[in-house]
Amino acid sequence: MIIYRTDPIYRMGTIIRQLKFLFLEMEGIFISFMIAFGLASIMLCLGIIIRTKVTFIRKMLVPASVVAGLLGLILMNTGLITSTDSEMYVSMVNFLFTITFISIALTSSPKSKTSGSIGKSIAKGSLGLGFHWNLLYALTPAVGALVILGIGGFFGMDTVYGLLIPFAFAQGPGQAATFGTIMEQQYGIVDAATVGITFAAIGFLFCFLVGVPLAKLGIKRGLAKNLAKSGIDGYVERGYYVKEEKRESLGNETMYSGNMDTMTFHFAIIGLCFMLALGMAQVVSFIPGVGATFSGMLFIYGMLAGYLVKFIMKKLSIEHMLDNTFQSKITGWSTDYLVVTSFMAVPFSVIGVWMVPIIIEAIVITILTIVICVYFGQRIGGENDFERTVGLYGTTTGTVPSGIALVRIIDPSLRTSTAVELGLMNVPMIASYGTVVTILAIASGTLSLTIGILLLLAPIPIYLIILKVFNVWGRKTYNFKPKNVENVEELKSVVSK
Template identity: 45%
Template sequence: MPALFGLALIGAFCLLGMAIRRWIPAFRTNMVPAFVIAGFLGTIAVNVGLDGLLPAVDSGLFTTITAQMFTLSFISIGLTVAPPEAAGGGQRSGIVRGAWAMGMTWTLVFALQALLGVGLVAIAGPAVGMDPIYGLMLPFAQGPGQAVTFAGIFEGQGWQDATAVGLAFAAAGFAAAFLVGVSLVRWGMRRGLATHSVPISDSVAKGFYRDGEETDSMGRETSYAGNIDTLTVHVALMGIAYVLAHVLAWLLSFIPGFFGDTISGMMFMNGLLAAYFVRWVMRRAGIEHLVDRRLQTKITGFTTDYVVVASFMAVQLAVVVQWLVPIILVIVLATVLTAGATIWIGQRYGTDHDFERTLGMFGTLTGTTPTGLALVRIVGPRARTTTMAEMGLMNLPEMLYLPARLTISAAFAGTYGLGAAVGILAALTAGYAVLMLVTRSVGRRTWSIRGDVEKHAPVAAD
């Protein structure tokens, strides 16, 4: 019963967020999503005594909802059928190269954020009793789902405030993604950097469409409704994958040490692998067509929205206030570092849509991949470039972050001392940078912070 109340409250705050964006110009101008507004409202509600009105509806419940919905979001991603390949071989090659460069950017900045976090907390944290190791919870790039997943593991190892700190960083990352990201969007559009942009319509600014306005379809039916509804089929497949994910986690738990604890606790990854297995079985059975790509994508959007709002509502402000100074210091400087690194690298990807790629990377590195896609859609709603396709594939090279993630987990488990973990992260960061240079993921600038597009910028194939 408490879980249903929690889900209902998330939905209510989302609708309230829609109304606020519709009627308050500042939110329309900055394109702040309704789910982010809902998250901040939910945080206030939970921390001023919502649990006193509804028993068991507290930050702990929303932490659980965040973790479970995050797993379901990855299951939905794994079940989503890949889009048709581009016809031209040259374009496919360009997409792969772009995905590699962007994935490596994510991996590099993830490690940089962790190093910055531990360094800043080491300076400002001791005065308020904050252990420097909590700085390793910083990476905005992990998003709220991973923050909850790994914080749960760390709390089991004795670091009791890991969830509160991780979620505070994740919530701040979402705020930065849109407050800074939308400002960057408007700046680029004014200076002609968004080469395929279109004016922002009134409906987009308000956040919903007018009655009768032309919009895209949510999908197609793949089953006869008199037998079983298409949405039921999709949800049932997710349920099968969810059970298989727990079976996989149980098997991985037999691996000894922190490695087994970490891998078995990564339910989002177990869910993704389980979903891939389900889709493989369906393909072999000749029934993969029962999964409609557009509908499955909408289910992913639903779970992602709920993850964000639930993660905000799981933040315990009492812990955040106690360590407010180091947390704010880390958030501000991490935002500056992320913006600076993303812009510097984004200027050097080598296509005529590098500015779109930069926006996508900034949104992803401060929030999640859907956050980055949201920024890209502002400047390119008609998807005339390959940026969105590249962002879909960049999850593969992002897996190279696992050594950095496992190093952080080993530090919390006590397997490595903090100094050793920092040294390993520094070495990995250098290695990621070298790998980007060796694979020619970066080159000459294609746009400038002054706003002019460099003359040597190549033209991407359409």
């Protein structure tokens, strides 16, 4: 009997075979994901051990996630790992970044109990830090593009890759992966996500290689007023608590475990928000012209979904079912894995000779960042300007958590308002949205490079005027001259600890 392609039984068999192939393909992707996750976890365990045992790394207070990332970077480029690849880690960076923003949105802002004067100081610091960040965010892509324009030709690297630096340095690996992926998928810029994540990985390195010595110089010069007497707490240097030390709480149970575990509920809400974010992105994709570009910014929709769910829970009087402290720990979990997977997403085989111009641009931007952070940080106008300087540098070469990590070197108990200001600076940072649009317009070919660079630099005078008007660009409040030291021997002993 001859079976024709139109026969229902034949067609059913074809469909079954296709579904089987799809299932096997999905199974392969899932296995690759779990292996990638497992390798990142192993690197984190090794990072904790190295951070604890290696004196230099312990004294530099380098987070275990950064150490783990470097180990993973080496491992993934040895050619020994074939069951997963750098593309899987790029995808993980994108998803973890979205989860981080969802978790941030689900975390309630604590009600302010500060007095009027302290509140004004926080508002002033947040405004100053935010617009200093905006200043760097507008300046660094212009400088980065010019650097690659000057040297990129010798290495076959297009100038457009230099525009990725603000997403990586000023925002971190998540944004670098997000906008790099948009440039790849929408504008055909090959390996843009990989280049962006490479910039982000280098940024994390420079964050601590420069930030820790900067903090310790301030200690030596007597600028760390909240550290001079107490020194660096043991757990800060060790990176973990011993049995006898007082520890922070992980939060409170909000669910009866016989019904559902509290952790399960929190991750279920995150999963709900993630699906809502995918739906929002799909709706935006239908907008003519810009839909394809803006639908790729999944983290924005994740944040909006988080706020929406939190709002609904508040209206239903069930907001208490999400514990703030535990939710912040989820944010920390996603951030740690975000850092290590960012390093493991960098393939030397793809970057190749581009690594030279990438490193040169990163060094130039780091120097520029140091100069701007120190110059303007000295002039915000407050008793905690040095802490603000260190935190701003950490944030503009990594993320807000890395900025806070540097602040804790000089203010272990976070007695100053700097950590709060680093969080609230996200409000004035909204003004930088025009920079994102300009960079994407250059990448898409809508704007020429010359006009694009001029547009990138255009808001800088406005930012400077705002800094002057709101009195966050004034006289120096501190300097690094030794005359500020009241007890040199005591402070030297603190630095040596």
